[in-house]
Amino acid sequence: MKVLVPVKRVVDYNVKVRVKSDNTGVELANIKMSMNPFDEIAVEEAIRLKEKGIATEVVVVSVGVQQCTETLRTALAMGADRGILVQTDVTTESLAVAKVLAGIVAEEAPGLVILGKQAIDDDANQTGQMLAGLLGWAQGTFASKLDPQGETVNVTREIDGGLETVALKMPAIVTTDLRLNEPRYASLPNIMKAKSKPIANKTPADYGVDMTPRLTTLKVTEPAKRQAGIKVKSVDELVAKLKEMGAVA
Amino acid sequence: MSTLVLAEHDNVDLKDATLATITAATQLGGDVHVLVAGSGCGSVAEAAAKVAGVAKVLVADDAAYGAALPENLAPLIAGLMAGYDAFVAPATSRGKNVAPRVAAALDVAQISEILSVEGPDTFTRPIYAGNAIATVKSSDAKKVITVRGTAFAKAATSGGSASVEAVSGAGSAGTSSFVGAELTKSARPELTAAKIIVSGGRALGSSDKFHEYIDPLADKLGAAVGASRAAVDAGYAPNDYQVGQTGKIVAPELYVAVGISGAIQHLAGMKDSKIIVAINKDEEAPIFQVADVGLVGDLFTLVPELTGKL
Numbered sequence: 001m002k003v004l005v006p007v008k009r010v011v012d013y014n015v016k017v018r019v020k021s022d023n024t025g026v027e028l029a030n031i032k033m034s035m036n037p038f039d040e041i042a043v044e045e046a047i048r049l050k051e052k053g054i055a056t057e058v059v060v061v062s063v064g065v066q067q068c069t070e071t072l073r074t075a076l077a078m079g080a081d082r083g084i085l086v087q088t089d090v091t092t093e094s095l096a097v098a099k100v101l102a103g104i105v106a107e108e109a110p111g112l113v114i115l116g117k118q119a120i121d122d123d124a125n126q127t128g129q130m131l132a133g134l135l136g137w138a139q140g141t142f143a144s145k146l147d148p149q150g151e152t153v154n155v156t157r158e159i160d161g162g163l164e165t166v167a168l169k170m171p172a173i174v175t176t177d178l179r180l181n182e183p184r185y186a187s188l189p190n191i192m193k194a195k196s197k198p199i200a201n202k203t204p205a206d207y208g209v210d211m212t213p214r215l216t217t218l219k220v221t222e223p224a225k226r227q228a229g230i231k232v233k234s235v236d237e238l239v240a241k242l243k244e245m246g247a248v249a
Numbered sequence: 250m251s252t253l254v255l256a257e258h259d260n261v262d263l264k265d266a267t268l269a270t271i272t273a274a275t276q277l278g279g280d281v282h283v284l285v286a287g288s289g290c291g292s293v294a295e296a297a298a299k300v301a302g303v304a305k306v307l308v309a310d311d312a313a314y315g316a317a318l319p320e321n322l323a324p325l326i327a328g329l330m331a332g333y334d335a336f337v338a339p340a341t342s343r344g345k346n347v348a349p350r351v352a353a354a355l356d357v358a359q360i361s362e363i364l365s366v367e368g369p370d371t372f373t374r375p376i377y378a379g380n381a382i383a384t385v386k387s388s389d390a391k392k393v394i395t396v397r398g399t400a401f402a403k404a405a406t407s408g409g410s411a412s413v414e415a416v417s418g419a420g421s422a423g424t425s426s427f428v429g430a431e432l433t434k435s436a437r438p439e440l441t442a443a444k445i446i447v448s449g450g451r452a453l454g455s456s457d458k459f460h461e462y463i464d465p466l467a468d469k470l471g472a473a474v475g476a477s478r479a480a481v482d483a484g485y486a487p488n489d490y491q492v493g494q495t496g497k498i499v500a501p502e503l504y505v506a507v508g509i510s511g512a513i514q515h516l517a518g519m520k521d522s523k524i525i526v527a528i529n530k531d532e533e534a535p536i537f538q539v540a541d542v543g544l545v546g547d548l549f550t551l552v553p554e555l556t557g558k559l
Contacts, residue, residue: 011377017377017381019380026376026377026381093358094349094358095353095358095359121377122376123361123375123377123378124359124361125345125349126349126361128349129319129345129346129349129353130349130352130353131353132350133349133351133352134353136424138422138424139319139346139350139425141319141346142346144488154428158342159342159430160341160343161432161433162433162487162488162489163432164316164429164430165428165430166316166427166428167426168425169424169425172424177495178478178482178495179481179482179488213358214357214358214388215387215388217384217385218384218385219383219384220376220381220382220383220384221382222381223375223379226520226525226539228539228543229525229540229542229543230541230542231532231544233544235544235551235555235558238542238555239555239558241542242524245541245542247503248470248503248559
């Protein structure tokens with residue numbers, strides 16, 4: 001079984017983003033970019049399936065600017081077998097990306113597509129579900145456990161009230177939550193080896209997809225700032241303050 | 250203009266997340282209809298019909314919809330959308346699961362977790378873990394929207410007298426089935442609906458200590474219990490306790506953060522709380538930058554003292 005893992009290049013998890021002074025977006029110049037953390041978890045899960053002998057090949061794909069090649073190399077260094085870059089300079093919206101991925105699925109025929117549940121830049125949380133909808137496949141979103149058994153995969157999902165498990169007929173879509181696994185670091189020999197792994201170059205037109213965004217961002221602003229309050233010295237002072245604020249009776 | 254709202258429920262009770270979603274739907278203008286899709290969910294439909302602002306309730310009562318499997322629900326909703334201009338779902342784990350699938354079926358972009366309705370096609374939504382707020386305009390003829398519950402007032406649960414109409418869809422798509430659930434059982438209020446929340450962080454050090462120190466304080470305050478991602482990852486608390494960017498977004502009257510340093514991702518989930526109290530031994534902890542009242546010191550002595558004195 002082949003496993004397809006889409007990965008997104010986003011502002012690094014540790015960067016504190018700043019809104020541009022002209023309110024057109026956030027500051028992206030000279031900012032460290034990395035693989036979306038949820039996608040790292042997806043890559044890790046796919047590699048583990050290969051190590052267990054369940055997956056035969058792990059194919060990673062990224063839709064975006066030329067520099068997404070670096071993100072693909074990171075995935076290849078972790079252990080993926082080959083990459084596909086679908087290059088576009090247009091803002092990538094979930095629906096258009098899902099359509100590109102549907103085109104790749106038609107060519108590659110994977111048994112599983114594992115995606116991050118959301119990207120930490122636009123926080124949309126849509127692509128996996130949209131891809132599942134376009135393909136008419138079953139979906140196991142927000143997965144904390146994944147257990148393929150022959151023709152089906154059992155997925156344990158993190159939901160509002162706890163956990164639930166669904167059985168999905170394969171081929172299927174899985175999106176990862178934080179506790180599915182802890183992604184490995186690529187070793188230096190594997191980083192070197194990744195340089196010679198193949199990356200195919202494609203464009204959205206190869207899949208007949210129009211990337212034109214459906215949403216226009218009119219402005220981006222800072223959220224309302226919260227002012228730091230006071231520090232109290234004792235529990236008695238804290239209780240008195242809470243009573244004064246009407247927070248407790 | 251008419252809007253279809255997805256009801257959040259457990260086949261017995263209508264959940265509060267629906268009420269905030271109805272408020273957001275009302276702001277789009279036009280009629281608001283509520284879809285109750287479930288199995289044996291008649292009581293939910295009755296409750297939805299009483300909610301102020303709802304013109305009609307559609308009930309799809311079928312075993313295939315009982316567990317809210319998106320493979321079965323999305324085609325039902327997409328079919329009903331022929332008669333609506335917008336589909337609005339709460340940004341709960343269920344809403345987030347099904348809405349994009351509906352959007353794909355309708356070939357429209359989804360607008361996730363809106364914070365406000367600025368116009369019939371213009372909305373604000375958080376990006377970068379809430380560190381920036383984007384105002385976006387949709388060019389799609391039909392809108393698919395999820396709503397952040399804490400950003401909208403809850404519609405009144407009485408005063409409405411909507412008609413109730415049965416609808417049906419194709420039922421099971423045959424691609425997925427519900428195996429089972431492990432739901433956290435608690436006598437405490439639900440995290441997203443609680444007026445007071447006591448949250449614990451990694452500083453608690455173990456699952457036993459988490460319960461030994463956090464639970465009595467929560468019980469004294471009648472509060473729900475939350476946790477930081479670090480505490481959940483370490484196994485001190487179950488996953489559904491997690492407050493933050495990828496966990497639950499909460500905005501209670503009072504949020505007490507115990508032993509939580511205040512990573513950006515945690516702040517994203519609770520910074521709209523009315524009053525924030527932080528107890529942490531590190532006086533430089535970022536949580537103090539958003540706390541209304543901070544107390545620096547050892548939580549293992551301060552928390553029991555606080556529990557005793559409240």
